[in-house]
Amino acid sequence: MTVVSDPRGTMPMRSGIGEADYGTPKSDSDVLVNVTIDGQSHLVPLGTSIMRAAGEAGCDIPKLCATDSLQPFGSCRMCLVEIDGRKGTPASCTTPVEEGMVVRTQTAKVAKLRKGMMELYISDHPLDCLTCSANGDCELQDMAGVSGLREVRYGIGKNHLDAPTDSSNPYFSFDESKCIVCNRCVRACDEVQGTLALTIEGRGFNSKVSPGGLNFLSSECVSCGACVQACPTATLQEKSVIDLGMPTRTVETTCAYCGVGCSFNAELRGDELIRMVPTKTGGANEGHSCVKGRFAWGYASHSDRVTTPMMREKITDEWRVVSWDEAIQFTATKFKAIQEKYGDNSIGGISSSRCTNEEIFVVQKMVRAAFGNNNIDTCARVCHSPTGYGLSTTFGTSAGTQDFKSVAHSDVIVVIGANPTDAHPVFASRMKRRIRAGAKLIVIDPRKIDLVESAHIKADFHLPLQPGTNVAVINAIAHVIATEGLIDEEFVAQRCDPGQFKRWRAFIELPENSPEVVSAQSGVPAQLIREAARMYAAGNNAAIYYGLGVTEHSQGSTMVMGMANLAMATGNIGREGVGIIPLRGQNNVQGACDMGSFPHELSGYRHVSDNAVREQFEMLWDVKLLPDPGMRIPNMFDNAISGEFRGVFVHGEDIAQSDPNVKHVHRALESMDLVVVQDLFLNETSKFAHVFLPGTSFLEKDGTFTNAERRINRVRPVMAARNGKQEWQIVCEIAQAMGYDMHYDNAAQIMDEIAQITPTFKGVSFAMLDQVGSVQWPCNDAAPTGTPIMHIDNFVRGQGQFMETPFVPTEERSNRKFPLLLTTGRILSQYNVGAQTRRTKNTTWHTQDLLEIHEADAAMRGIVDGQKIAITSRIGETILTAHVTQRVPAGVVHTTFHHPQSGANVITTEFSDWATNCPEYKVTAVEIRPAESSAPATNTLDEVLTKV
Amino acid sequence: MDVTILTRMAEQIELNIPVHEDTYLRISEHLVKFWTPQMRTDFYQQVTKNRKDFSATLNKVVDELRAKANA
Amino acid sequence: MIKVFVPLDSAALSMGADEVAIAIVQSAASQGKDITLIRTGSRGMLWLEPLVEVETSAGRIGFANISTEAVPELIKSGALDTGSHKSSIGLVEEHDFFKNQNRVTFARVGVIDPLSISDYENHGGLVGLRKALEMSAAEVVSQVTESGLRGRGGAGFPAGIKWQTVLNTQSDQKYICCNADEGDSGTFADRMLMEGDPFTLIEGMIISGIAVGATQGLIYVRSEYPHAIDILNRAIAMANEYGLLGSNVLGSKSAFALEVRVGAGSYVCGEETAMLESLEGKRGMVRAKPPIPALVGLFGKPTVINNVMTLSAVPMILAQGAAAYQALGHERSRGTQVFQLAGNIKRGGVVEVAFGITLGELVDIYGGGTNSGKPVKTVQIGGPLGAYLGTESWDVAMAYESLAQAGGMLGHGGIVVFDDTANMAKQARFAMEFCAEESCGKCTPCRIGSTRGVEVIDRIVAGEDQEKNLELLEDLCEVMTDGSLCAMGGLTPMPVRSALKLFPADFGIKTGAKL
Known part of the structure; x- marks a missing residue:
């Protein structure tokens, strides 16, 4: 574990107690200029500010409004310097260096000005430093010290000392009386987050930071905390710091929510976590965070946490607390017994994308080596398995092609079936920055997501397609590109398989794929499709970002291939700014797939039938492996119901809530002889479990997560494991108890084994990651520093493979009985089934799941906003609260699934992707009626119109 | 496993793989790559028992599976 | 048919010019007098408004301070034919x-x-x-450079050099922004020109666009100028109709579009970077320089920002040649300056003369001394943040450098006169108060310093710890002058320091006290 002690020297730092602040962003220029600062000459990149040049040279210049995550602003005037040959005292933050410039940062003149400036600041600031929550971490305090201010001569005058404190946000407070109006919060909200919720109100002395409206909570603020991090004083302060005091040490680790994989410094005092501060060196987030990562970690110490193993004979029994030994012995013995009675194939395991690579690797190893079968699947089955299938078929690698930074070079950004501002907020901020700087934006989604129109962002085209018609629309876009001469023939000729391309071209040019035909199927006007296609093809660098709105369909894999076809046809692959990028839902979906937890693949996406590969594993593990694929999760359920599959190890996934058609899942679980659940909290699945093994939160784990850009980040234990064991230890102990010798001294050894056996991970080790921070696989002899962009000169599979993508409409269709289509999504403040976020103050924002329904559909059914409604599919029925809106088109309804009582999956169907069996969560035909009335809604549109 | 589920799965795969002379090969490859041996066996028996209920392609698929298994 | 001219300038309107115009038409009709009424700008002799003029063979004869009541008699008297009347000032252009x-x-x-x-x-x-359309862009710029034209907004930066910078900067889009946010006290030349001769400004902006390669111009007019805004909009519509503006300026290949944008009542938006922010639809907050707007201006594009007077001088420079303009002036201040006389002055108005005229000449000869008849105590030049000068500066030549040497600042050329009843401590306090009111709130010296300045001056005047507070005021003035982000905070100490220096007694400071 790496503990970074507080290296604060003479200069103050605020953006995390471990990181230096050079005041202005780094310049990317290759041109170096020579500048003399306080007698010493330095070579610095052109475009560097004097402030940064001086700071890098160790001559820190006082500053208050400058911080290197924001553009220079020049308001505090503390950083004034003298430059030979120039009159006056320019601000060093806003003045770039020039060749031969001679700067003096410490002169009598500037010292007097700085002191005078500080005297003005302090003339309107409460002098309560000793009891202030920022005591010891206040840049104003530090600058007062640096300026040598000894007396404030202004006496009592106009001031803001009685200004009120806004405590409305659950995580931070805004104490206006301490505000120095440096604008850092306002600028952070603009430049870093891109929400523009904050502004300065009033003029002159009356200037003040304002969230607009009543207070922070009721404002457009998304609680990302960028403003809190940017604040140099106690004005915007974490409530945890106010309550607990300043942290004294930091541990760098990785967030465990979405697939962005933000790096954070966990700031602690002793073993108490005080706050999480995103690190500027974090490759994925570069100092930014969202409300979940920064603030919603309190679940780790929630009283619901189970910290001791528990068992019961029957699922109707009460839980009994047992020792680790008993639980592990029982589990092993029972699994063995089942296998003896029903055969080796009768048990299996499900690994979790929430866990570390090391934990996942060990789980799949347990299944393959100790269980002796390939019945290992992962929850990626239900989210991004089509990504793996589609991208490996076309490009040769089951992963996104780009790093997140790449978006800064995109000219056209296409977002399909993803809602980044809610689900991947930190990446969304990057994307919005680029869009505000002029990139074009095309959104393909049934809903009017925030990106379609929000502050300073407007999609050039929004294609509001009917759920289930993705493939038709992507084919129509490709049709336009192929028939209007927009194909990058040179790229295709050089990089792609000519035979497949010919087949694809003949297919895609068929009239059935024309926008005019597709328009009728998808509801998107043909002209809109044509213009969007032209924009994509004409953009210099065009990138496609997508989410579960692509994959969770009966044609999820086809759609992924359709997007890959488009990128190949237009040459948008293999450089910065282009590519096909899945936005991964969970922190380690990528890792779960990489680690060999699909039933047909060993780590590094190598099929179990590959004898050479299997032999390597057999040698290393000293065990015989099966050459045929094992069961997928839905196969496990089906086989459980038919009695062939009787025991399962469920690692950190609540399948009884999150998998579709939960009634079916419950029946499967009830049919089994042994269900072992390893998790933080009792959940829906544990209701069917015989053994509950307590897990560790990300704050206790030691290992790595791999994010959506293939970046392997370290997860370091911030606090001791509450359950007394690392999860990989528990898994090893079960394997051992089953008679397979599996032992590691620490998680680093697991990664060493992964690296030894997985070519794309060959160069990875904890030691290496601790040194460089993070690395993107492939990381091996050919790419020792990792691979930010893939397929640069060649596709991993050799030639790019165009695939024909016929549109096969889902069988799940709206009809007379179920006239509406339900689709599902996520909201910013909550995460998936809410096991974590519901146990934090994030419930302030989203106390229940709402059903978004178009006002026309609502009116037709006599439904008003806020009303309880019953929603019924052919599978089941649940009750939700209606939110009448224009966000969804007529005919489509949308809900989230963060609260178990909503039971969204009670109504989702058994349909799934043809290639991977990823469930079709995104299309369910439903009907809706007011919950109070039991009579089904039978009003026809005509009847309603007559009434109106 | 319930053979009706297997049948549904196979028919869905067939629908999604475009029709060419090699379609049956691609389907059988898919089944070999992603289905457990038990699923393939069950499906083989189902088709060979009721050949007329299945498309010509799926009939060819199971023959191919058989040929591969024997090879 | 007699041509009668009645001003439509705001100053004249405020004296009833519209009513007078109506009365003239009605009276002429009822008296059977065949006249044509023409509305013009104002001659700038504001104490004579409404100044009605009539065209005669000898030239235009003016009738001063005409009220509606006086109109029937004026017409009846035959003055429109003879030019003689008790209100007649004779030939307008021969007026002293x-x-x-x-x-x-x-x-x-x-x-x-x-x-x-x-x-x-x-x-x-x-x-x-x-002429400009016949020249290359570089030739147009060099005409302006050679003329010696300097920015009339206050800073006096050579216009040609600014234009050259924009010309040299490659960009897909460039802008010409005219700063018509004329906010300084005692200034009205921009308004009078926009109301009285808008096409001169429009022509100047088109030439500027041709010179630097800009195709879009914007005029940022303060909201307090509704008549100017109206006239500009109408003039722009006519110019578009005429082909003066549009994709083929006067049938050439040059394109130029022009729009009027209205401010929102903020003084600091007259500062060029705050104006850019405002034009972009943002809060009018000053930007740090560099980068200069000539490189990174409106919407991040290279932008010429010039004052109304600067751009309006350009058509003449091109028409008559750089040399003709350059021939006028004083030392490094070339050409003419439109001085504006205001405050407690007998003859307020516009005086356009070559640089170099003395301050005394302007106030005493042109202005005729105070309106109250009391002795002049001081004048403030260059707006509310300009320095006060006393009569000992009467011989100072009115030009950028010589005025700066005397501790003053030309600014936009407004001169506000005070008689000996003025309390200069109140005026110094007002400067700080004005700054506190109008500061954009961005930089610390201006945001907090101006409020503290008011408080410290109050303490000095109240006799509290006078010596220490005077020292504090001086320190504050230094911090504001050297530390402020823009001229708003940077210049506020000018009137304060000059008032204190010239009139310490007004602050209750005993003679001989250490300043």
């Missing part, structure tokens, strides 16, 4: 206030119908533009 002026920029103001392109052309309009 007018005849020695050198009207270059204001040549047509008060003379022509501001909304007649033909009138404009008949009086020398569009000659400069036509």
Whole structure:
């Protein structure tokens, strides 16, 4: 574990107690200029500010409004310097260096000005430093010290000392009386987050930071905390710091929510976590965070946490607390017994994308080596398995092609079936920055997501397609590109398989794929499709970002291939700014797939039938492996119901809530002889479990997560494991108890084994990651520093493979009985089934799941906003609260699934992707009626119109 | 496993793989790559028992599976 | 048919010019007098408004301070034919206030119908533009550079150099922004020109666009100028109609579009970078420089920002050649300056003369001393943040450098006169108060310092710890002058320091006290 002690020297730092602040962003220029600062000459990149040049040279210049995550602003005037040959005292933050410039940062003149400036600041600031929550971490305090201010001569005058404190946000407070109006919060909200919720109100002395409206909570603020991090004083302060005091040490680790994989410094005092501060060196987030990562970690110490193993004979029994030994012995013995009675194939395991690579690797190893079968699947089955299938078929690698930074070079950004501002907020901020700087934006989604129109962002085209018609629309876009001469023939000729391309071209040019035909199927006007296609093809660098709105369909894999076809046809692959990028839902979906937890693949996406590969594993593990694929999760359920599959190890996934058609899942679980659940909290699945093994939160784990850009980040234990064991230890102990010798001294050894056996991970080790921070696989002899962009000169599979993508409409269709289509999504403040976020103050924002329904559909059914409604599919029925809106088109309804009582999956169907069996969560035909009335809604549109 | 589920799965795969002379090969490859041996066996028996209920392609698929298994 | 001219300038309107115009038409009709009424700008002799003029063979004769009640008698008296009347000031251009002026920029103001392109052309309009269209961009810029024209907004930066920078900067889009946020106390030249001769400004902006490669111009007018905004909008519509503006300026390959944007009542938006922010639809907050707007200006594109007076001097420079303009002036201040006399002055108005006229001449000879008849105590030049100068500076030549040497600042050329009843401590306090009121709130010296300045001056005047507070005020003035982000905070100490220096007694400071 790496503990970074507080290296604060003479200069103050605020953006995390471990990181230096050079005041202005780094310049990317290759041109170096020579500048003399306080007698010493330095070579610095052109475009560097004097402030940064001086700071890098160790001559820190006082500053208050400058911080290197924001553009220079020049308001505090503390950083004034003298430059030979120039009159006056320019601000060093806003003045770039020039060749031969001679700067003096410490002169009598500037010292007097700085002191005078500080005297003005302090003339309107409460002098309560000793009891202030920022005591010891206040840049104003530090600058007062640096300026040598000894007396404030202004006496009592106009001031803001009685200004009120806004405590409305659950995580931070805004104490206006301490505000120095440096604008850092306002600028952070603009430049870093891109929400523009904050502004300065009033003029002159009356200037003040304002969230607009009543207070922070009721404002457009998304609680990302960028403003809190940017604040140099106690004005915007974490409530945890106010309550607990300043942290004294930091541990760098990785967030465990979405697939962005933000790096954070966990700031602690002793073993108490005080706050999480995103690190500027974090490759994925570069100092930014969202409300979940920064603030919603309190679940780790929630009283619901189970910290001791528990068992019961029957699922109707009460839980009994047992020792680790008993639980592990029982589990092993029972699994063995089942296998003896029903055969080796009768048990299996499900690994979790929430866990570390090391934990996942060990789980799949347990299944393959100790269980002796390939019945290992992962929850990626239900989210991004089509990504793996589609991208490996076309490009040769089951992963996104780009790093997140790449978006800064995109000219056209296409977002399909993803809602980044809610689900991947930190990446969304990057994307919005680029869009505000002029990139074009095309959104393909049934809903009017925030990106379609929000502050300073407007999609050039929004294609509001009917759920289930993705493939038709992507084919129509490709049709336009192929028939209007927009194909990058040179790229295709050089990089792609000519035979497949010919087949694809003949297919895609068929009239059935024309926008005019597709328009009728998808509801998107043909002209809109044509213009969007032209924009994509004409953009210099065009990138496609997508989410579960692509994959969770009966044609999820086809759609992924359709997007890959488009990128190949237009040459948008293999450089910065282009590519096909899945936005991964969970922190380690990528890792779960990489680690060999699909039933047909060993780590590094190598099929179990590959004898050479299997032999390597057999040698290393000293065990015989099966050459045929094992069961997928839905196969496990089906086989459980038919009695062939009787025991399962469920690692950190609540399948009884999150998998579709939960009634079916419950029946499967009830049919089994042994269900072992390893998790933080009792959940829906544990209701069917015989053994509950307590897990560790990300704050206790030691290992790595791999994010959506293939970046392997370290997860370091911030606090001791509450359950007394690392999860990989528990898994090893079960394997051992089953008679397979599996032992590691620490998680680093697991990664060493992964690296030894997985070519794309060959160069990875904890030691290496601790040194460089993070690395993107492939990381091996050919790419020792990792691979930010893939397929640069060649596709991993050799030639790019165009695939024909016929549109096969889902069988799940709206009809007379179920006239509406339900689709599902996520909201910013909550995460998936809410096991974590519901146990934090994030419930302030989203106390229940709402059903978004178009006002026309609502009116037709006599439904008003806020009303309880019953929603019924052919599978089941649940009750939700209606939110009448224009966000969804007529005919489509949308809900989230963060609260178990909503039971969204009670109504989702058994349909799934043809290639991977990823469930079709995104299309369910439903009907809706007011919950109070039991009579089904039978009003026809005509009847309603007559009434109106 | 319930053979009706297997049948549904196979028919869905067939629908999604475009029709060419090699379609049956691609389907059988898919089944070999992603289905457990038990699923393939069950499906083989189902088709060979009721050949007329299945498309010509799926009939060819199971023959191919058989040929591969024997090879 | 007699041509009668009645100003439509705001100053004249405030004295009832519209009513007078109506009365003239009605009276003439009822008396069977065949007249044509033409609305013009103002001649800039504001104490004579409403100044009605009539065209005679000898030239235009003016009748001063005409009220509606006086109109029937004026017409009845035959004054429109003879030019003689008790209100007659004789030939307007022979008036002693007018005849020695050198009207270059204001040549047509008060003379022509501001909304007649033909009138404009008949009086020398569009000659400069036509010449510019024959030249290369670089040649146009060098004409302006050679003329010695400097920015009339206050800073006096050479216009040609600014234009050259924009010309040299590659960009897909460039802008010409005219700063018409004329907010300084005692200034009104921009308004009078926009109301009295808008095509001169439009022509100047088109030439500027041709010179630097900009195709879009914007005029940022303060909201307090509704008449100017109205006239500009109408003039722009006519110019578009005429082909003066549009994709083929006067049938050439050059394109230029022009729009008026209205401010929102903020003084600091007259600062060029705050104006850019405002034009972009943002809060009017000053930007740090560098980068200069010539490189990174409106929407991040290279932008020429010039004052109304600067751009309006350009058509003449092109029409008559750089040398003609360069021939006028004093030392490094070339050409003419439109001085504006205001405050406690007998003859307020516009005096356009070459640089170099003395301050005393302007106040005493042109202005005729105070309106109250009491002795002049001081004048403030260059707006509310300009320095106070006393009568000992009467011989200072009015030009950028010489005025700076005397501790003053030309600014936008407004001169506000105070008689000996003025309390200069109150005026110093007002400067700080004005800054506190109008500061954009961005930089600390201006945001907090101005409020503290008011408080410290109050303490000095109240006699509290005078010596220490005077020292504090001086320190504060230094912090504001050297530390402020823009001229708003940076110049506020000028009136404070000069008032304190010239009139310590007004602050209750005993003679001999250490300052």
